[in-house]
Amino acid sequence: MFNPVETPPVKPTGETGSATQQAYAALRRMIVIGELSPGEKLKIDTLRKTLDTGASPVREALSLLVSDQLVERLDQRGFRTASASRGNFEEILMLRCHLEEMALRRSITSGNQNWEESLVLAHHRMGRQNRDDVEAFEERHKAFHMALLSACDSPILLKFCNQLYDLNVRYRYLAGRASGYQKRDVSNEHADILAATVERNANLAVERLISHYRQTGDFLTAQFDTPE
Amino acid sequence: MFNPVETPPVKPTGETGSATQQAYAALRRMIVIGELSPGEKLKIDTLRKTLDTGASPVREALSLLVSDQLVERLDQRGFRTASASRGNFEEILMLRCHLEEMALRRSITSGNQNWEESLVLAHHRMGRQNRDDVEAFEERHKAFHMALLSACDSPILLKFCNQLYDLNVRYRYLAGRASGYQKRDVSNEHADILAATVERNANLAVERLISHYRQTGDFLTAQFDTPE
DNA sequence: AAGATCCACAATTTCGATATTTTTAAGTTA
DNA sequence: TAACTTAAAAATATCGAAATTGTGGATCTT
Structure with missing residues (x-):
């Protein structure tokens, strides 16, 4: 039987991974290249619209970025990018x-x-x-x-x-x-x-x-x- | 005027912080003391019931724990505790x-x-x-x-x-x-x-x-x- | 006027439900 | 019998809305 060239794990759409990971990658990039300034407030709703995704992926991506020390979490006051000094x-x-x-x-x-x-x-x-x-x-x-x-x-x-x-x-x-x-x-x-x-x-x-x-x-x- | 002893920032209830942080602390403890075994699958729904909270806090707490290397995230297959070797x-x-x-x-x-x-x-x-x-x-x-x-x-x-x-x-x-x-x-x-x-x-x-x-x-x- | 208090608004956080995805299991074919 | 396919079940990931919490401005008091 013809081996169908082995169907590669190419996602149907050209996108990559889950919404969370997309948001993570995008936010990470924005912070590293300075598109988001140090100490800037990160409003969930704003980011949600910018990245065109839901609040959950954004929130989870931010949690991940906290560990990378690129984002700081403020008790119950949301997130902000890490300050620079x-x-x-x-x-x-x-x-x-x-x-x-x-x-x-x-x-x-x-x-x-x-x-x-x-x-x-x-x-x-x-x-x-x-x-x-x-x-x-x-x-x-x-x-x-x-x-x-x-x-x-x-x-x-x-x-x-x-x-x-x-x-x-x-x-x-x-x-x-x-x-x-x-x-x-x-x-x-x-x-x-x-x-x-x-x-x-x-x-x-x-x-x-x-x-x-x-x-x-x-x-x-x-x-x-x-x-x- | 009598100083009313200065009301300390004692939370009305004896609980601590947000649901996410409570879940984070609880899960962290469970993993560190071995109540959750290495490599064990962490089903959201099960944890949700155990901790008596919603799925969002659990999920966010797990994301936080990933950074601590106490939890591993599997692409779209959920979470598990870090393996030990x-x-x-x-x-x-x-x-x-x-x-x-x-x-x-x-x-x-x-x-x-x-x-x-x-x-x-x-x-x-x-x-x-x-x-x-x-x-x-x-x-x-x-x-x-x-x-x-x-x-x-x-x-x-x-x-x-x-x-x-x-x-x-x-x-x-x-x-x-x-x-x-x-x-x-x-x-x-x-x-x-x-x-x-x-x-x-x-x-x-x-x-x-x-x-x-x-x-x-x-x-x-x-x-x-x-x-x- | 300065300070404190209260109220309305905005943002975060959380919940319940839906849509995907993965896993399991059964059924079929070589 | 083994492998492949297909269908059902379970779990994850995501969404939209409600509830909680912080914020800033206006009002009232000293």
Whole structure:
């Protein structure tokens, strides 16, 4: 009998997943890219209309976002986006340096050849992505950084890193790409991190990774002092 | 005029907060103490009846618990409690050692006298608590350990530690207090940790804290090999 | 006028019911 | 007998409306 090419789990409609997950993805994106400002009140009814869905999915999506620390819940006064502050940013940076160091070291220790190749691939894809499409580039940038840590063999650690990464990206968007952001040549930094990692030189790789974060971090911190 | 003793914000009824938060607290407790087994299916309707509340609060509470990693969400197939495994336990133990070390060092560096006193108090309260009331003791035990970290000046780190702590407590309950648990004299260990901390001897305090975790950890790990 | 109290409005939260989806089980065919 | 299909049952996910709770403005008191 002809195998009908195996019907893929393509949803009848082109949409993705449940209403809750759609709302979650949409809200998450809006918060990370700054379409929703820090500390902004999130009225259920407004969001319901914006996302064209019911109140339940919105409410559930917001609950999920609370755990990501992108949304704060106020007792019985609804939700608001997480506030942004210099202190919060520095905290995120500090934790990222610690946790990603841990994850990277473990990855380098236990990563196999398959992991190694996935790194090269992720790096290549990032390089090929036109940087004018900011969101697309950010996606590949994240993919590269997460690939570095992906072999750490600790789902929880990976989850923490992922969370912190997103919180950090938000600050990048908030700072705006203005003011000559990205004047530095980050491409070289990425290449150097990749090289040290592939060579399994943990100390060097960690040093480069952290230096990479600290430099962009210092830049963003400076933005807090010069509001405009 | 007589000041009417200042009406405290005591809720008219003795209950606490919204239905969602009540459900959240109740479910959390049930999972941590093992009243709900690892991997158990969590049927909304059943929980709705058990907690005597609506489906919305239950659903929202479960969403909150997903972030705590105490509950897993299955695409469109509802919720279940997080599964337990030796690997997962060892991961939690490992992360706890790393993160609590970081937090404790920071606490010792920046903690003030007020913090110091809160430690002594928490330790005292733990000692006074009858250990036959397991839940009450666990609460004070947690309070003591969290007090140690509370001056780390990093809310996110604290949140991570809190989360990991609860995940770990769950394994303690799962292992059951059977099999001669707590034969070791943990009271001395606590006292030693407190002493080193108050003396601001970070290296010693961290060493004792981690040793404390590793010992109970090794015990629990052994439980996995001897199911009964 | 300053402060407190009350009332009407708005928003959140919760409930009951409906619509999908998944799971189970039976029935049919090779 | 095993696998595939089909139908019924159960559970989840979602919606729309009611009930609870917070908010801001106007009124009254000091």
